[in-house]
Amino acid sequence: MGPLGGLDCRAAPMDLETLYREERPRALATIIRLLRDFDLAEDMLQEAFAAAVEQWPQAGVPANPCAWLVSTARHKAIDRLRRDRNFAAKQAEIAYLSETTSAPDPLDETFADDLLRLIFTCCHPALALEAQVALTLKTLCGLSVDEIARAFLLPPPTMAQRLVRAKGKILRAHIPYEVPEGDRLTERLDGVLRVVYLVFNEGYAATSGDALVRRELCTEGIRLGRLLVGLLPRVTEASGLLALMLLQDSRRAARVDAEGELVTLEDQDRSQWDRAQIAEGEALAEEAVRRGGAGFYATQAAIASLHAQAARAEETDWPQIAALYSLLLRLHPSPVVALNHAAAVAMGVRLERGLRLIEEIEASGALAGYHLLPAAKADILRRLGRREEAAVAYARALELVTQEAERRYLRRRLAEVTAAAD
Numbered sequence: 001m002g003p004l005g006g007l008d009c010r011a012a013p014m015d016l017e018t019l020y021r022e023e024r025p026r027a028l029a030t031i032i033r034l035l036r037d038f039d040l041a042e043d044m045l046q047e048a049f050a051a052a053v054e055q056w057p058q059a060g061v062p063a064n065p066c067a068w069l070v071s072t073a074r075h076k077a078i079d080r081l082r083r084d085r086n087f088a089a090k091q092a093e094i095a096y097l098s099e100t101t102s103a104p105d106p107l108d109e110t111f112a113d114d115l116l117r118l119i120f121t122c123c124h125p126a127l128a129l130e131a132q133v134a135l136t137l138k139t140l141c142g143l144s145v146d147e148i149a150r151a152f153l154l155p156p157p158t159m160a161q162r163l164v165r166a167k168g169k170i171l172r173a174h175i176p177y178e179v180p181e182g183d184r185l186t187e188r189l190d191g192v193l194r195v196v197y198l199v200f201n202e203g204y205a206a207t208s209g210d211a212l213v214r215r216e217l218c219t220e221g222i223r224l225g226r227l228l229v230g231l232l233p234r235v236t237e238a239s240g241l242l243a244l245m246l247l248q249d250s251r252r253a254a255r256v257d258a259e260g261e262l263v264t265l266e267d268q269d270r271s272q273w274d275r276a277q278i279a280e281g282e283a284l285a286e287e288a289v290r291r292g293g294a295g296f297y298a299t300q301a302a303i304a305s306l307h308a309q310a311a312r313a314e315e316t317d318w319p320q321i322a323a324l325y326s327l328l329l330r331l332h333p334s335p336v337v338a339l340n341h342a343a344a345v346a347m348g349v350r351l352e353r354g355l356r357l358i359e360e361i362e363a364s365g366a367l368a369g370y371h372l373l374p375a376a377k378a379d380i381l382r383r384l385g386r387r388e389e390a391a392v393a394y395a396r397a398l399e400l401v402t403q404e405a406e407r408r409y410l411r412r413r414l415a416e417v418t419a420a421a422d
Contacts, residue, residue: 048072123191236292243284247304318348335366371400
């Protein structure tokens with residue numbers, strides 16, 4: 001239930017945008033399960049919310065806004081099918097929808113959450129992993145094409161085409177909207193874990209807009225992570241992912257100051273970190289590493305745990321962090337992991353060594369449009385006292401960044417090194 005659930009909106013200001021953003025994921029997931037059609041479900045939810053905009057200001061928000069939206073969308077789908085020119089061919093669908101209610105079904109004992117159910121459904125092995133993740137983020141998690149494209153470091157038109165192809169393949173291949181069982185569920189886990197983490201990460205470090213942190217996405221990612229651990233308690237990487245999200249989210253309050261400006265990890269007020277989340281995350285991370293070794297998320301959780309253990313920035317165990325990133329890079333190579341490894345080497349081994357590693361990544365062109373590459377390079381150059389070169393790198397990062405708080409931070413850094421160089 002959203003924050004306005006049960007309130008009479010004639011007596012309280014109504015933030016329908018916030019309410020819709022909070023209720024949309026679960027409502028859409030349930031509607032897709034009922035209608036078995038992504039596009040129709042999205043259309044019907046839009047119509048249902050349009051009806052809510054008209055009715056709720058006068059009648060008040062229903063006690064269960066999500067159930068109201070689902071029920072309204074279902075009735076509107078029935079009306080749409082009855083108006084369809086292929087009415088006769090739609091009789092079975094109309095009968096199915098007319099008999100369907102929002103009551104729990106037997107599968108709810110295994111999948112108590114429609115959103116998680118549909119995430120597994122989207123992560124069908126007939127789709128490429130990237131398509132699985134992109135489709136889930138767009139349809140069920142409400143991320144825009146631009147946000148998803150930035151997460152994949154792709155141009156938005158390319159990502160839009162891939163989304164269209166993914167939906168087309170589901171229709172042509174008659175991929176069922178069903179809950180997988182046994183081994184079929186496990187084989188989809190990589191895509192599901194990546195989806196949950198990208199949802200959280202878009203909330204923790206928004207790719208665009210004015211707000212650096214989108215709390216509802218952080219909360220949703222952690223909620224899904226808890227559901228995954230409950231569903232698959234013996235899967236090490238599920239525990240590792242939840243640990244990673246809890247440890248990163250524990251720093252959320254310190255990541256921006258009172259004016260909403262970005263505060264880097266080095267300068268954060270660590271008294272604002274959530275120690276309860278840190279304790280829970282550290283316990284999960286330790287258990288995950290002990291049981292499963294160097295999993296992708298478990299290793300990152302171990303790195304986040306080392307950051308959390310440092311009472312002051314200068315106490316951070318950078319050599320151990322660099323070693324863990326080196327392990328992660330060998331087992332799960334990617335240019336972003338390589339960049340993180342280079343930054344850790346700069347802080348824990350030698351600035352010059354880290355800079356050389358970053359320049360190697362830069363020369364490869366693998367992260368040509370990724371603003372954090374020139375930003376990391378600029379930071380090392382600034383620490384080395386090479387201010388004119390740092391200014392060039394900060395300027396390049398500013399050309400690429402799309403998030404306003406990060407842009408303001410980079411501008412401040414650019415002004416600092418420029419003034420020092422004069």
